[in-house]
Amino acid sequence: MNKDNQTDQIILEAARRVFQRSGYGGARMQEIANEAGINKASLHYYYRSKEKLFQTVYRQDIKVFLVPLVGILRDPFLTLEVRMRTFVGSYIKTLLKNPGLPLFIMQELSSNPGRLISLVEDHVPGVRSRSADEEESPMLAVFIGQIRNGMDDGSCNKVDPEQFILSMISMCVFPFVGRPLIRLLLKKGEQEYRDFLARREEEINEYLHRILFRNHQPIDGPRY
Amino acid sequence: MNKDNQTDQIILEAARRVFQRSGYGGARMQEIANEAGINKASLHYYYRSKEKLFQTVYRQDIKVFLVPLVGILRDPFLTLEVRMRTFVGSYIKTLLKNPGLPLFIMQELSSNPGRLISLVEDHVPGVRSRSADEEESPMLAVFIGQIRNGMDDGSCNKVDPEQFILSMISMCVFPFVGRPLIRLLLKKGEQEYRDFLARREEEINEYLHRILFRNHQPIDGPRY
C-alpha cells in the first residue's frame, strides 16, 4: 500500500530550509508547505505539529553539527597534530555543505536553552556529567592533556588549552555564522566567498601551528 | 508638560532583551510589555508598531556592534600592531557588555538580508561602493596594506590578509555567538565563562602576534 514515498523527506528538507532561514518563531507552516510543494494539511498528516516537525529537524541538525566535532575532539587515538588537522578539515567541509547550520543551532539554543539542551545531550553523552573523579571537561580531557604534555616537553608554546581550542573552533565556525556581514566587509560575491572558505582550511592549519608548535617554521611562498 | 520620562527607554531596553532572546518573529508584544512592566497599549502609544520598535532597537544595536569595529579597522593613523591590539581590546569589552548582540544581529541579517543591509550601510558608509578606482575592500585597504608592507619588509610572516583579519574577528566574536554551546563543552558556569572571556583578550593578542610577526618570541610563564 505504501506509495514509495519520499514526501516526508521532501517535507523535512523544506522545513530545514525554512527553519534555518527564519527560526522556529519566524517560520510559518504555510511557507514550509509551499517550499515542499504540498498542501498544509499534508504537513500535519506527516508531522503532527510544528513543534514535532521542528524537533525532528533540530535533532538531525544537532547530530550533523556536533557528532563529528565531539568525535574528533575526544578520539583517544589521534596525535595532537593530526587531531587539529582532522578537526579543521572535517569541519570546514561539513559546514561548506551546510552553511546555515551553526547559526540556526546557536539561535534556537539561545532562545530556548531549556528545551534543547537535552537534545544536545542525547548526541553528546557526557556533557552533563561532572563527576568527582573527572577534574575538568572530560570531553576535552585527552586533547587538553596532549597540549599540556607538549608544553611540558618543550614542543609546544605556552597557551591556555581551553582558549586555544576555542580559537580553533572559532576560526572554523564563525565565517559561516557571520557570513552575510563578512561578505559585506570583504565585498565578496556568493561564489567568491565559497572559494575563500574552501581555501581557509590550510590557512587555519598554518595559523594553529604557528600558535602552538615551538619548532614550527612559518611557510614561505608567493605573497597573497 | 512632559513627565521626565524614562518609560520609552525602559521599553527600548525590554524590547532589546526580548528581541535578542527570540528574534523578530519569535518576539511577542505582550512579552515585551510584561518585561517592561507596562500595558501592551502603552507599547503602541510609544512605538506605533512592532516593526517600528524593532527597527529602533536594531538600528542602535548595529551601531554599537559595527561602528567601533569599522572605525578601528580603517583608522588611518594606527600602526599595524596597535590596530590589532585596539581592535581586540575594544571588541571584547563591547561584547562583554552586550553578550547577546552579535547572535541577534547575525540572526536578523540572515532571515531578512534585504530589509537590513540598508540599515547597515547607514552606519558603515562605503560598504556598497565598489568603484573602479578601488581594487579591493576599501574598508580594509589600509589594514591590508600594512600587512602587505610587513610581509614585503620581512617583519611579517606570510598570510592571506583577509583570512588573517577574519581570524581575528572570529576569535573575538564567536565565543559570544556560541556561548551556550561552548559553555556546555567547557562545562563552565555563567560567571566562570565571563572570567574566561575577560582573560581571552591577552590570549588572542598573543596568538595574533605568533601568527603574524616574524620576530615575535612566544611568551613564557607558568603553565595553565
Added chain:
DNA sequence: CTTTGGTTTAACTATTTAGTTTAAAACAAT
C-alpha cells in the same frame, strides 16, 4: 471492476497575536 487503505486537498475552526478604542487615572500648570 470494485473494494480497501493510505494520501492529498479545499474548506473550515480555534487560537494566537498585532493593533485600536475608550474611558479613567495621573499629572502639570494655572
Added chain:
DNA sequence: ATTGTTTTAAACTAAATAGTTAAACCAAAG
C-alpha cells in the same frame, strides 16, 4: 481647586496562523 494634557488599563477588533475535518483521489489487492 480647575483645567487641559499625557499616560495607563481593560476590553475590543482584525488579521494571521496552527491545526482539523471530511470528502476526493489513487494505487494496489481481491
